[in-house]
Amino acid sequence: MHLHKYEKIWLVFGTVCLIAFLSIVGVNAFAHDHTPAGGIHTIDPEKVRETAPFNEPGVKQLDDDTYQAAIVASAFAYDGGETLEVPVGKEIIFKITSTDVVHSFTIDNTNVNMMVVPGQVTTKAYTFKEPGTYLIICNEYCGTGHHFMYTEIEVTE
Amino acid sequence: MLPAGERKLALWNMGVAYTAFLIGTLAGLLQVFIRNDALELPAWLDYYQILTAHGVLLALIFTTFFIFAFFISGMSKSIGAFGPKVLLWNWIGFLVMLAGTILATVMIVIGEASVLYTFYAPLMANPWYYVGLALFVIGSWIMGFALVGHYMKWRKVNRGELSPLFAFMTVTTIVLWVIACLGVVATVLFQYIPWAFGWVDTINVELSRTLFWYFGHPLVYFWLLPAYMAWYTVVPKILGVPVFSDSLARLAFILFILFSIPVGFHHQLMEPGISDFWKFLQVVLTFMVILPSLMTAFSMFANFERAGRKNGGKGLFGWFTKLPWKDLRFTSIFIAMAFFIPGGAGGIINASFQLNEIVHNTLWIVGHFHITVGTPVAMTFMGLTYWLIPYLTGRKFSNTMKKLGFIQIGLWSVGMLLMSTAQHILGLLGAPRRTAYSGYNGHESALEWFDGILTNHVTMAVGGSILFLSAMLLLYIVIMSAFVSPKAVEPHEFVEFPLAESDKRATPKILENWWLWIGIAFLLIIIAYAIPIAQMIQHAPPGSRGFITW
Ligand code: HEM
Ligand SMILES: [Cu+2]
Ligand SMILES: [Cu+2]
Numbered sequence: 001m002h003l004h005k006y007e008k009i010w011l012v013f014g015t016v017c018l019i020a021f022l023s024i025v026g027v028n029a030f031a032h033d034h035t036p037a038g039g040i041h042t043i044d045p046e047k048v049r050e051t052a053p054f055n056e057p058g059v060k061q062l063d064d065d066t067y068q069a070a071i072v073a074s075a076f077a078y079d080g081g082e083t084l085e086v087p088v089g090k091e092i093i094f095k096i097t098s099t100d101v102v103h104s105f106t107i108d109n110t111n112v113n114m115m116v117v118p119g120q121v122t123t124k125a126y127t128f129k130e131p132g133t134y135l136i137i138c139n140e141y142c143g144t145g146h147h148f149m150y151t152e153i154e155v156t157e
Numbered sequence: 158m159l160p161a162g163e164r165k166l167a168l169w170n171m172g173v174a175y176t177a178f179l180i181g182t183l184a185g186l187l188q189v190f191i192r193n194d195a196l197e198l199p200a201w202l203d204y205y206q207i208l209t210a211h212g213v214l215l216a217l218i219f220t221t222f223f224i225f226a227f228f229i230s231g232m233s234k235s236i237g238a239f240g241p242k243v244l245l246w247n248w249i250g251f252l253v254m255l256a257g258t259i260l261a262t263v264m265i266v267i268g269e270a271s272v273l274y275t276f277y278a279p280l281m282a283n284p285w286y287y288v289g290l291a292l293f294v295i296g297s298w299i300m301g302f303a304l305v306g307h308y309m310k311w312r313k314v315n316r317g318e319l320s321p322l323f324a325f326m327t328v329t330t331i332v333l334w335v336i337a338c339l340g341v342v343a344t345v346l347f348q349y350i351p352w353a354f355g356w357v358d359t360i361n362v363e364l365s366r367t368l369f370w371y372f373g374h375p376l377v378y379f380w381l382l383p384a385y386m387a388w389y390t391v392v393p394k395i396l397g398v399p400v401f402s403d404s405l406a407r408l409a410f411i412l413f414i415l416f417s418i419p420v421g422f423h424h425q426l427m428e429p430g431i432s433d434f435w436k437f438l439q440v441v442l443t444f445m446v447i448l449p450s451l452m453t454a455f456s457m458f459a460n461f462e463r464a465g466r467k468n469g470g471k472g473l474f475g476w477f478t479k480l481p482w483k484d485l486r487f488t489s490i491f492i493a494m495a496f497f498i499p500g501g502a503g504g505i506i507n508a509s510f511q512l513n514e515i516v517h518n519t520l521w522i523v524g525h526f527h528i529t530v531g532t533p534v535a536m537t538f539m540g541l542t543y544w545l546i547p548y549l550t551g552r553k554f555s556n557t558m559k560k561l562g563f564i565q566i567g568l569w570s571v572g573m574l575l576m577s578t579a580q581h582i583l584g585l586l587g588a589p590r591r592t593a594y595s596g597y598n599g600h601e602s603a604l605e606w607f608d609g610i611l612t613n614h615v616t617m618a619v620g621g622s623i624l625f626l627s628a629m630l631l632l633y634i635v636i637m638s639a640f641v642s643p644k645a646v647e648p649h650e651f652v653e654f655p656l657a658e659s660d661k662r663a664t665p666k667i668l669e670n671w672w673l674w675i676g677i678a679f680l681l682i683i684i685a686y687a688i689p690i691a692q693m694i695q696h697a698p699p700g701s702r703g704f705i706t707w
Contacts, residue, residue: 003405004402010455018445021444025437035510036510037429038427040430042430042697042698043698045698046699076706100704102366104427108602108603111514113515113517114428115427115428117366117429119361119362119698120429134602135602139517139589139592140518141592143706144203144706146205146592147592147597150598
């Protein structure tokens, strides 16, 4: 098959870019542990309220530097206990599931952006750098109240 | 001119496509105003009902019917008149597709299916909505197989020869479509329909999402490849040059079959149920389509330069000014291609594993597909419509129509630039997609999204209104060239189907060895999907009941 000289240059350039992009993404993911939200824990969507940690939604300290926030999403609200309040500069492990349809748990001005799928528990670790009140919204269509589904998280010193 | 049978068939497809376009763009107009609180809907009509109609009618119905109109005309033009069987099966396929379309649309309109065109379980629409979608896919398969049958007959008669480029590309696109649809057919037939009719109680949600996205990504290549066909085969003819490289074009299309299917996980990067390793593997495979995309870009610009130099363009960029800018058929497609450059770059961002966290499900995504499907694909289709309808009806395409055509694509470009830029930035700031935006009770950080010069409440609405104006102008041109413009009489008044010569002497025969490529495609699909899907089935949580939350 005949390829034009410039075309070969172009394709080599493209291939090199491709390798560069993928290496950056890959090193970031697996060497620096920058992986998106996920997890492979399953749960009975009918029994969320009876299953730990969702039987007691809210923030819990795990050790000096780590906290866990267990949250239940359902149309059209989040249940994260009394108030969602976490300290700045500590690792917060969010664990969240749904009792009905698919939702999301997206914290504005951060890269916490996780899908909440019934039957599955989504996990994402995040460390807030600035104190303040953050808006949390549902950005996966979940029904008529989708645009009313939001809450706040208080990040304190 | 094509035989009457094919002309009628293609025109009917075109008719359905533009009817869907009319309703779909009207929905788009309503959306931009509802989001800005400038418009309140009557109680029986809901934002998400309209959004479902918009997505289904534009992204699925308009594109698919248009694509088949183009395929039918081009196949008949490039490899000869259809036999009675091919015609009959095409009609059957068309009617099945139409029945499915009507059924699904009725369900949306009566409010029984506000589940958007992605219909994620366990939102549960009226079962007949899923039946409608299934019929739509089955109809498209019947038409696709009829066209493949026509092609096989040509191959039998011309044993050992490579088929004409247009036919080759049509078959590639149909192969891609059929393989891609296996996923959606599996989930709709075996998961959604039994569940929505109540024959089973629950549905495996994660599995349904995975099967949906196995289809959902190649779906965008099913829209894109027909546009590429026009870029590869129609544009050179308009420019007066041969196809740049026949083998390159074919290779690019084959690579799209291989690398557009085993990549659906890049739509599921933010969700549980799939381990990081498998997500990352599909990210790697996703990036592979950069190669055929770069090849396509190269041959497009190579053609432009060749043509520009032939017309006397000098210097490094002098050829650029010598392109046939006054030819609506060329300019429309050129603008379409230009939009695809930022569109493709945005796609690389979306697919980049971690970067996806920033944009996933924000308005950025909406901006992204309006400058990939909504402009490169849609505007290429518009550029084809200008001559395809007159070609099929044997009517003249007058200078007035040409002028209106220029205004139409100009408006579409400006409207889209405004709307999609606003959407991209709003998305980066965090504004979600698919919301009848409510302001989150006036929350401060939500109000900030709309504070920018481009990202205020007005820009998107202005962009959307300009787009709608453009759409109405286009429909006027469509109606004129379908029913009203005077019939062509003199030979020079007839509009042509511009199809460039393609020199296939240097093209390796292996490129048309379908079993080989389909085999490799399945191998890649198995590598990418077999284990994670097996895990989803084996380690399935108890399934979900259906929910109607609208
Ligand atoms: C008059 C022209 C158009 C306007 C004003 C328009 C406007 C919009 C708006 C505002 C949204 C976002 C809604 C939201 O997320 O809440 C949207 C979504 C969408 N548009 Fe368009 N659009 C137009 C044309 C098109 C075209 C030509 C296509 C494709 C061929 C298209 C495909 C889509 C799709 C697939 C969605 C996503 C639907 C969903 O999220 O379920 N649009 N459009
Ligand atoms: Cu929600
Ligand atoms: Cu929602």
